[in-house]
Amino acid sequence: MNTVLEAKNINKHFRKPVDFHVLKDISFNVKKGEFASIMGKSGCGKSTLLYILSTMDTDYEGNLYLNEELVTGKDHKELSRIRNEHIGFVFQFHYLLSEFSVIENVMLPAKKLGLKSEEEIIHDAQQKLDMLNIGNLAKKRASRISGGEKQRVAIARALINNPSILMGDEPTGNLDSYNAENVFQIFKKLKEEEGLSLLVVTHDIDFAKRTDRIIVMEDGRILPD
Numbered sequence: 422m423n424t425v426l427e428a429k430n431i432n433k434h435f436r437k438p439v440d441f442h443v444l445k446d447i448s449f450n451v452k453k454g455e456f457a458s459i460m461g462k463s464g465c466g467k468s469t470l471l472y473i474l475s476t477m478d479t480d481y482e483g484n485l486y487l488n489e490e491l492v493t494g495k496d497h498k499e500l501s502r503i504r505n506e507h508i509g510f511v512f513q514f515h516y517l518l519s520e521f522s523v524i525e526n527v528m529l530p531a532k533k534l535g536l537k538s539e540e541e542i543i544h545d546a547q548q549k550l551d552m553l554n555i556g557n558l559a560k561k562r563a564s565r566i567s568g569g570e571k572q573r574v575a576i577a578r579a580l581i582n583n584p585s586i587l588m589g590d591e592p593t594g595n596l597d598s599y600n601a602e603n604v605f606q607i608f609k610k611l612k613e614e615e616g617l618s619l620l621v622v623t624h625d626i627d628f629a630k631r632t633d634r635i636i637v638m639e640d641g642r643i644l645p646d
């Protein structure tokens with residue numbers, strides 16, 4: 422099985438106000454089609470790790486590989502391209518542009534990547550919305566849909582460039598149990614039907630238990646399986 426993401430001996434320090442060794446020698450990988458979750462107590466370093474793995478934070482020691490290519494050390498512009506092309510990210514809050522329509526929000530990362538025509542991007546965005554059963558909301562303003570629908574739009578936006586891996590930082594943390602289950606089922610379907618890899622930080626043990634693998638963090642380290 423191909424390795425989609427690999428972290429090798431990742432260490433990170435916050436230097437201020439005092440030196441704080443927040444991530445301690447983190448090594449693990451995510452294979453193609455694997456749905457992994459990260460759990461651990463508040464403050465153990467989950468979000469810090471996810472920001473490094475998604476290439477948003479470059480201030481760390483160690484090596485990060487995406488699709489078996491070393492990304493550590495690449496410049497800002499190159500990282501932005503890699504991120505746009507290979508990584509989808511879903512946060513606890515949807516961060517949609519409320520004045521824009523649903524489909525316009527979904528189209529944004531594809532426009533930024535700039536590889537396709539407007540018509541192709543509209544087609545792809547509608548297809549993602551249809552896949553998530555919210556195709557009928559395409560023309561609605563993002564401010565006029567429910568919280569669960571907003572999170573599904575955020576997932577469609579994260580998928581628009583057909584990433585190799587979808588990362589989530591508590592993507593169900595702000596949802597009621599019905600909508601949280603809905604998001605879980607979407608992730609499962611993406612794994613099973615599209616062969617997508619997923620890496621999701623969660624505090625929800627019932628969610629984590631149903632993923633392929635739980636990566637447990639404690640005090641900046643990953644505990645052995």
Ligand SMILES: Nc1ncnc2c1ncn2[C@@H]1O[C@H](COP(=O)(O)OP(=O)(O)OP(=O)(O)O)[C@@H](O)[C@H]1O
Binds near residue numbers: 443469470
């Ligand atoms: N910019 C920073 N400077 C110094 N310390 C920081 C900074 N950002 C985060 N920390 C500390 O690093 C530790 C890890 O934070 P992080 O947000 O990664 O934890 P987490 O496991 O995601 O927690 P939660 O589950 O509450 O979201 C915490 O102790 C936090 O206070």
